[in-house]
Amino acid sequence: MSREKRFSPFRNINFTMGLWITLAILLIALLSLGYTPFDPNRMNLSMRFQAPNSNHWLGTDQYGRDILSRVMKGAVNSMIVGVVAVSIGMGFGIFLGSLAAFYKKWVDETIMRISDVLYGFPAVLSAILITSILGPGVVNSMMAIGIFNIPIFARLTRATSLSVWERDFVASAKAIGRSDAEIVWKHILPNILSPLIVQGTVQFAIAILAEAGLSYLGLGTQPPHASWGRMLQEAQTFMGTSPWLAIFPGCAIALAVLGFNLLGDGLRDMLDPKLARIQQRI
């Protein structure tokens, strides 16, 4: 390989843009933990519906709360939901998928058929189902989004690890007497990690969208706490008079989803050896 063709992640425009956007959102989220321009939940009824100005950069909402502070706090909310939901989905999904690929037969059948049923429901619908059973709230909505992520990771893990199990290095690992758990941990997982990471970033974006959807329906974050979906829902009736109430949280959702999707796309392009080779030839 010549020097020019050395691996450089920043040659991939999707990855670069995605990374910058997600990093920016992450930084804003971290910043808002310690500092917001105003208290995001404190009402100021004499300052309602202020258009964006030098004091309130993104304006104020129907209760006179600072929209910038609320969008910032909303970022924390979205990030936490994304991390927790994807962790739940990955943790259980990889475990179940590995079990299915290893034991095959009825274990495989049972796990996969249950996944198929879960997978059959649209993501947001199953989240609504779960939150209406567990009750509304941010913790329950994270769990709900996490649960509908499980079958996605379970299927992916099973499908990719099945082929790895057939490879020669697994056979040799078996031959030298490694235990099954050790083989899964040391040989199977590292080899299927890249599709899982790609899927993880995509699911992260979907989780943010799902949380916004649930909050929009009143099942996610409860008032007065800020969430982008909730802000959007409350802004709906003020669209005609004060559009900035809806524009900024809407942009935040769009940007976050775009960022994670680009990141996922970029990662996929780079981590998939076949695609990478094709791109290099072009």
Add this chain to the structure above:
Amino acid sequence: MKKFLFFCSIFLTFAILTTVTSAQQKPVSGGSLIIAQGVEPPGLDPTTATSAAIPRVVYTNVLEGLLKIDRNGKVVPALAKDYKISRDGKEITFVLERGVKFHDGKPFDSEDVKFTFDRLMDPKTGTAHPEYYKDIDSVQVVDSHTIMFKLKNVNSMFLFNLARPDSIIVNRQAVDKIKSMPVGTGPFKFVEWVRGDHITLTKFGEYYRKGIPYLDKVTFKFIGDPSAQIASLKAGDIDVIAYDVSPENASLLEKDPKFKVLNGYTTTEVILSTNNSRKPFNDVRVRRAMAYAIDRTALIKAAMSGYGIPIGSHMDPGNPHYIDLTSAYPYNPEKAKQLLAEAGYPNGFEAVIKLPERFAYAKRTGEIIADMLSQVGIKLKIELTEWGQWIDRVFKNADFDLTVIGHAEPFDINIYANPKYYFRYDNPKFQETLKKAESEANPKTQRELYITLQKTITEDAVNGFLYVLPSLPTMKKEVMNWWKDYPMTAVDVTEVWIQK
């Protein structure tokens, strides 16, 4: 000079008279009207179900009672031309209108009245409000157009109860169909009900009051989403949004020359319902502290864009017994803190406020109240509750600390006499006074008693009394004579007409 003044005055009078007559244009017959309604009624029988969506379609349009509530909130004759009350107040004789026909052609007479009230008093009917008729001893047919009610006790609410949608006269030949296709005596007859979409009524040609109604056809279209209602109105698909136009949309549509918004009151008292049986809300000092901590004017401005009339007790300003008690607890957070300290909560306390997700006014009001109370140390955790769950947990089982809800029923101060009612207020003095007020025949003493009742619940700060919901019916400019105020859960289009 005198002569000049004389002519001037004549000229002025003439000028004033002509302007008055031109302002009060003559109604024109014809045309059809499409009215948007947010909630589809679960059935069309107002006697056995409490849903306010039912009377909003059928009351006085299709089905009429002996009496009705007019646009000013007064009890006026409908199917009864006249009535006489005996000296002891226990016998009420109604003289019925003659020449009245049901929509199926059957003539209306006193047998229908007797049938109606025997049906309402029969426990098997499942009457929604049997308490309205508990004082009736018997209903006697005097002749074909005279009927007499014998009462067990004098009940000052009796005539009002007869004017409620619950007391509409049913057609004894068509009573089994009332839930799906009511046959009444009203100015409009029921044509069709396309479930999930609309109900159509058409003009009843043989209506006994001549010249009425003006409209040929009325359609109630069920559009649940408020923004879809507004969009349909702007697109010209509907003519009127009768209820539940959000205040911010009202102020927006008011500016549009094609539409008009009427700003009146309803009978819906929005209150901060407080569970009086739970700690710390069982302490009157805590409830009073909350009353002092709420700034009603700011609240109405922020939650309702300034529409809505503040109240100080559980009675709407349209009620003849209403007195203004809004100054009982002026906004005073210092006093609130002091009262909390006296009650043993110098640092406040924590509680949960359950808000019905379905109603924007309740959600907003609740959020603002949570913020206002937090400033005196009362930390409220907001829980948005789905409507079915709210009915079950809060209303039926009183499993709540605080909630915000509007009580739509007119003249419903009697709910405070029921210790089992969801806010669990048990005051024997109130219960006794209410009994006295209901059986008082002298209107003056009766009014005094109702004033005492209002004052009692204000003194006890049973609930946070906030405001009366504005009516805000919104319509095309051409729609005339619509009710500005809603003293009854009704959309009475009997006298509505369309300007050509």
